Amino acid sequence: MIRRYANYIRKNIIRLPNFINYFILNINQNPTMIYGIDYQRYKKYLNKSDTTFNSELHLLNVVNSAIQTVPYYRRLYRGMTFKDINQFSKCFGFIDKDIVMINMKDFISDKVKIADYDFGTTGGTSGKPLQLIAPKTRYIIEFATIHSIWERIGYKFNVRAVIRNHRLPKRVIYKINPLMREVIFDGFRLNDNYFQDVYKTIRRLNIAFIHCYPSVAYEFSVYxxxxxxDVSFIKAFLCSSENIFDYQLDLVQNRLGIRFFNFYGHSEKLVLAGFCAKSDLYHIEPTYGYFELVDTEGNGIKQVGDIGEIVGTSFHNPGMPLIRYRTGDFAEYVGDICPVCHRRVPVIKNIMGRWRGDRIFNRDGSFVTTTALNLHDELYSVIYGLQYVQKEKGILQILIIKSPLYNSMHEEILYKHYKDKLNKDTKIEIKYVDELIKQPNGKFLLLISKISSTN
Structure with missing residues (x-):
């Protein structure tokens, strides 16, 4: 009964008037009051485990337990005990979203107490959503780990502006969630008039951290x-959930001087990573899940600069452990020690979420990737937004948001750039817009394509 009322309050407290929630927000200074003593204990555990946690030993414990309790693994590995990481790498197979969807019930442990778990789904932006179960107490590990990552750049349970996937009534500028210490803005009303309201609000409330998608951080920074x-009071954009492009980093960090701090995760909750405090390299958090980076043959990547697929194993979901799950996300291998801060964790960069090489097709079926179309820095400096739209092969529409410095010469350079990269008979159309196209969940895609690679 108490839990039911607590859940109701958490979900509906945002409905209270802002002046009441602002009063509560100022009282709520200690995260332990909201997340409980277990959150505080786990934060301490994270600090102690930073250099002592044995992820390989933890992985083997998860694997051997899953073979005993999970029908899918028991069917494949009955009678086996995995004793070292080499045996695991050679003998334990990969799974992916399709395998889990087909065998959903067989991935749930025999020992699960379903009352202790919540049902959920992945976002489904790349197809049919995947159904999952996760412990009701999962938020303790989730928030404790994310907050620890944010603390690298000075976050201490500060009030955050949030500009992500919320929709607010037209006349409402913001709402307050005092429990999460969030001032929530409309993520679907991104224009200069609304950005003016956002800026006035965060300036008045002296909000130093803005939690948003990378594309929103860029668009707001352009404004x-x-x-x-004056942006001296803004310490960082806390970003996630989209691919990051060099021109975004350049404008936000180099030209505007605000830290662009990204972290990586996914709905399956297998791997969590965040930027290094001193660089834009990602540190994989070892206590969260087991991380692998593999090539197309499933072999581990250890050559600096090579790109592979991120594979994860959950450490905190005994009810539905996903082991060696191919995420569909790719990244570049940097090493097992951070070359900047020297922390001993797996280090990667250039994460490409759900990336299979975004393809733009010529009329004859040949293609180039969006990476191959990257512009030179001088062009990025005169545009405020770029997006590709392809509805049929051989025709590419390029959406451009111009800066005041953009002129006809830049248009000529753009046409030449794309014609040099694509076939001569591919039609290039540059369209100037005030806003780029967002997905229903508020996310930005560089390429919006209606073409299947199998066509």
Missing amino acids: LLKNRL
Whole structure:
């Protein structure tokens, strides 16, 4: 009964008037009050485990337990005990979203107490959503780990502005969630008029951290830069859930001077990573899940600069352990020690979420990837937004948001750039827009394609 009322309050407290929630927000200074003593204990555990945690030993314990309790693994590995990481790498097979969807019930442990678990789904932006179960107490590990990552750049349970996937009534500028210490803005009303309201609010409330998608951080930064607004009080954009592009990092960090701090995770909750405090390299958090980076043959990547697929194993979901799950996300291998801060964890960069090589097709079926179409820095400096739209082979529409410095010469350079990269008979159409196209969940895709690679 108490839990039911607590859940109701958490879900509905945002409905209270802002002046009441602002009062509660200022009282709520200690995360332990909201997340409980277990959160505090886990934060301490994370600090102690930073250099002592044995992820390989933890992985083997998860694997051997799963063989005993999970029908899918028991069917494949009955009678086997995995004793070292080499045996695991050679003998334990990979799974993916399709395998889990087909065998959903067989991935649930015999020992699960279903009352202790929540049902959920992945986002489904790349197809049919995957159904999952996760412990009701999962938020303790989730928030404790994410907050620890954010603390690298000075976050201490600060009030955050949130501009992600919330929709607010037209006349409402923001709502307050005092429990999460969030000032929530409309993620689907991104224009200069609304950005003016957002800026005035975060300036008045002295909000130093903005939690948003990378594309929103970029668009808001463009507004701040072109209006020459004071940003000295903003410490960082806390970003996730989208691919990051060099021109976004350049504008936000180099030209505007705000830290662009990204972290990586996914709905399956297998791997969590965040930027290094001193660089844009990702540190894999070892206590969260087991991380592998593999090539197309499933072999582990250990050559610096090679790109592989991120494979994860859950450490905190005994009810539905996903072992060697291919995420569909790719990244570049950097090493097992951070070359900047020297922390001993797996280090990667250039994460490409759900990336299979975004393809733009010529009329004859040949293609180039969006990476091959990257522009030179001088072009990125005169545009405020770029997006590709392809509805049929041989025709590419390029959406451009111009800066005041953009002129006809830049248009000529763009046409030449794309014609040099694509076949001569591919039609290039540049369209100037005020806003780029967002997905229903508020996320940005560089390429919106209606073409199947199998066509």
